[in-house]
Amino acid sequence: MDGLPLFPQQASTAAGPIDLLYFWMIALTIFFVVLIAGLILVFTIRYRRRHEAEVPQQISGSTRLEIGGMIPLLGLALVTFFWGAWLYMDLSQPPQDSLEIYVIGKQWMWKSYHPDGQQEINELHVPVGRPVKLTMTSQDVIHSFFIPAMRVKQDVLPGRYTTLWFEATQTGVFHLFCTEYCGTDHAGMVGSVTVLDEAGYQDWLAGEGTDPVGMGSTQDEGQALFADLGCAGCHRMDGTGPGPNLVGIFGETVPLEGGGTAVVDENYIRESILDPQAQIHEGYQPIMPTYEGQVTEEQILQLITYIRSLGTDANQSDSEQP
């Protein structure tokens, strides 16, 4: 039956539990379809019209039957709802220790950026047995990142980041599809996800994965940009500049001018670069110019990678300050 697969591979930790819910719903479907079709068949034979003038006895209905039928249905519906919701909450919360990879979608290709600088087009190499978190954005229209074998899918939007995570449970090469219609070659916006064992993954990182053009890592590119664009002039590492010190800020919750707080994540940094006045860190003046139109999505990701590398906790930032 090689030519006719009926069920997708289960290649992630999410696949088994989601398929179990799927089977539960198939069982419900079969039960009700057999029930309804069976009753229709039995009644149609048993109560077929025997002569033209036949008039059957009239039955008005039964409130007790209606209500009695509704309650178990509602029960089954709620069980299924909670089951699906519980698994969904899992899918929407990437583990803290995930391997972080950035993805940019554009008509009609996928580009991925690994933390150490490896870049790929329409391919994604990941290790088995480690959670992988993708932070994704689009350079043009909406795309959607779908790996059937992992049972994960997330729309990739222009203008903001969305995330998706999975933990592969087996090595192999799996389909990657774009599932949001994005124009002419939507059907060609496909690729592959290669899951390697840890040794193979380290080899890949060291070997083929290295950027062939010989550019630096994403982080180095970001550091260079940080200097070139003049960011470093205000966001000084010693905290004396007119802009917030960015060391150790990633992942922190910061107070905002005018009240409220914001978590410094990819979306917040992206917004602060493109629309600096939107959410200003408390205690700072709205003096930063916008970089809208001056940086590409790729460069924004490089800057974020760099800022991220400045440390995500207080200890690290303390040690870096003189």
Added chain:
Amino acid sequence: MAVPSIALNTRRHYLNVNYGVKSWLLTTDHKRIAVLYLISITMMFVIGGIAAALMRYELLTPAPDLVESDDYNKLFTVHGIVMIFFFLVPSIPAVLGNFLIPIMIGARDLAFPRLNLLSWYLYAIAAAMTMWVMLSGGIDTGWTFYTPYSSAASPTLVIPTAVGIFIAGFSSILTGINFIATIHRMRAPGMTWMRMPLFLWSLYATSIIMVLATPVLGITVLLLAAERIFRVGIFDPALGGDPILFQHFFWFYSHPAVYIMILPGMGVVSEIVAAFTRKRIFGYRFVAFSSIAIAVFGFLVWGHHMFVSGQSAHAALMFSILSYIVAIPSAIKVFNWTATLYKGSISLATPMLYALGFIGLFTIGGLTGLFLAALAVDVHVHDTYFVVAHFHYIMVGGTSLAYLGGIHYWWPKMTGRMYNETWARFAAITIFVGFNLTFFPQFIVGYLGMPRRYHYYAPEFQVLNVLSTAGATVMLVGYALPFLYLIPSLWNGKSAGPNPWGAAGLEWEVASPPPPENFAETPIVTVGAYNYGPVEEKIG
């Protein structure tokens, strides 16, 4: 050319009261307007069907061999737009509803006969506009028009299509207003709400949705046009807009629109099941109010189209649970239709074959909808062929079977003629078999991961696609057959008489075809719908 001599005698009826193109194009008779709709909707159905057939043949092989990428994208767009806005939405209300509402409530016409004609003209203008778009280069956004693709990237005729849909929307709104006014104000003496046929309850619920939801569609396409023409930033992030906002607006109409498409079909099925069991519908009140419940809850579930779009997880939870709630009234209908069969006098005439087919396929369509409402499962199947299969079970297995069932049920009333019953049953069974062969494999290929709107695909999906294309071929034959026996029946069909099915209902008390004024004098109603005899038994 011989004009079909519809009536076997010279009795005056709505078809022979006068002749000539003008007498049709300027008519205000709801029955003639229904016939105008029947003809125009059938033409649109054929166009949408040809697009579907071309897509299925392209998908026969994994390679892109029959059409180019852009052409395929235009094909699925035109298929979706034509089938939804120009076939499914108007089909049952504008053809069968138009013809039957006044007769079923004992009135001479709808409340606003000229408005009714205007609805048809708006429909015709919108349809012509869409055809013009198709012939002058087409549109490739999909019927969903997602931004920013539609507002900033698509190089095709988005604006003229949007204008067409805007106009078609007004046709819908006017029809809805007309139906609501008619059902409220024009009922004959004694025709209380609880005596109305369930078809009218479902059309009433449908009309409410048409009037409340369709303006949102109009607003949405206007905003889309504003962004595309004047670069006003509403949906495109490059202009400061939010693409998810478009999806909220779009589905705020388009999910209720699913109920605009299915509720009238449910009404038709209630009528057919009653007529061919000769019984009142089991749990009349539950079936009636379930239509209203569907209309109300149908407004609260639009976000279930957006579980992977980037909307908040908490919003997704609310939309998921509400989607389970809205399934309950649909389930009530299915159980009550089935219970109506119990101790009935069941005849498997053609309309009943369609109605029973509807119940089975709607059950599958509804239950697979619950897969999509289950959040984690939806993440996997969203935008795959699983979704395509699901909504075709509702729209084709549901609405279009109900529409065909209704056409076969009321054809003798509309034309005064019977069609060939053997051919008609054969066609019904052919469509049913072809339908299942087409769409059942799509559930499997969808769960395997094949995305929708792909015209070339991974080779392991081919076998299931071949099955699907084979089924589409069978279905094509099934859909062609009614043309071959319904149209000739206009000339050589047996005379139907007023009530060929022995069915209860005011429409079966007037002659076939009905006289122009429907009733010589206003009937006085003393009994409820489906009055096949006194109620002899109560259960529970």
